[in-house]
Amino acid sequence: AQSVTQPDIHITVSEGASLELRCNYSYGATPYLFWYVQSPGQGLQLLLKYFSGDTLVQGIKGFEAEFKRSQSSFNLRKPSVHWSDAAEYFCAAPNFGNEKLTFGTGTRLTIIP
Amino acid sequence: NAGVTQTPKFQVLKTGQSMTLQCAQDMNHEYMSWYRQDPGMGLRLIHYSVGAGITDQGEVPNGYNVSRSTTEDFPLRLLSAAPSQTSVYFCASSYETDQTYNSPLHFGNGTRLTVT
Numbered sequence: 001a002q003s004v005t006q007p008d009i010h011i012t013v014s015e016g017a018s019l020e021l022r023c024n025y026s027y028g029a030t031p032y033l034f035w036y037v038q039s040p041g042q043g044l045q046l047l048l049k050y051f052s053g054d055t056l057v058q059g060i061k062g063f064e065a066e067f068k069r070s071q072s073s074f075n076l077r078k079p080s081v082h083w084s085d086a087a088e089y090f091c092a093a094p095n096f097g098n099e100k101l102t103f104g105t106g107t108r109l110t111i112i113p
Numbered sequence: 114n115a116g117v118t119q120t121p122k123f124q125v126l127k128t129g130q131s132m133t134l135q136c137a138q139d140m141n142h143e144y145m146s147w148y149r150q151d152p153g154m155g156l157r158l159i160h161y162s163v164g165a166g167i168t169d170q171g172e173v174p175n176g177y178n179v180s181r182s183t184t185e186d187f188p189l190r191l192l193s194a195a196p197s198q199t200s201v202y203f204c205a206s207s208y209e210t211d212q213t214y215n216s217p218l219h220f221g222n223g224t225r226l227t228v229t
Contacts, residue, residue, distance in 0.1 A: 043220030105155040
């Protein structure tokens with residue numbers, strides 16, 4: 001079964017600085033990978049997804065992610081963060097046992113002025 | 114278009130009480146699911162349904178029941194609440210029943226449940 005790992009529980013970034021959130025996956029075949037964002041008090045919203053093809057994926061809100069098979073990674077990036085990006089970010093992948101989404105433990109992003 | 118609607122937003126129960134968390138979607142999605150979110154554990158799948166009349170267990174089903182009598186509704190029942198069920202519960206739906214397809218999950222805003 002595929003699983004995802006988010007090694008960073010909490011990251012603090014200054015407004016305007018660049019951001020990279022890490023996600024590692026474990027699966028032999030080409031995986032399907034997703035990033036979701038959860039704003040405080042809200043449900044999760046899809047940021048972007050990777051299914052196949054171009055390994056650099058563009059998403060909403062200026063986010064992008066790069067699939068690197070050699071590193072088993074699907075890291076989320078943004079060149080310049082805004083205060084409104086403060087949220088919790090989840091990497092996810094389908095469990096190939098039942099094709100249902102399995103989520104990482106999340107990374108909480110704090111933005112400082 | 115309301116999307117996925119969960120009620121109530123907050124609930125406090127005493128140990129042993131039962132209750133139903135409601136979830137409704139107006140997008141004609143076949144797939145619906147319930148997750149619980151706990152600190153440091155991400156979201157864990159409780160139960161899911163691939164269509165009316167069909168339900169199945171997820172990763173953490175014990176202590177919960179579900180039914181799917183209509184496409185729109187997917188209630189989650191706590192049979193006898195325990196403090197370990199204190200959590201935030203999310204309902205999610207998608208058009209496709211298989212998340213390997215290009216069909217993102219749509220989430221409700223959650224129900225925060227406390228069991229004392």
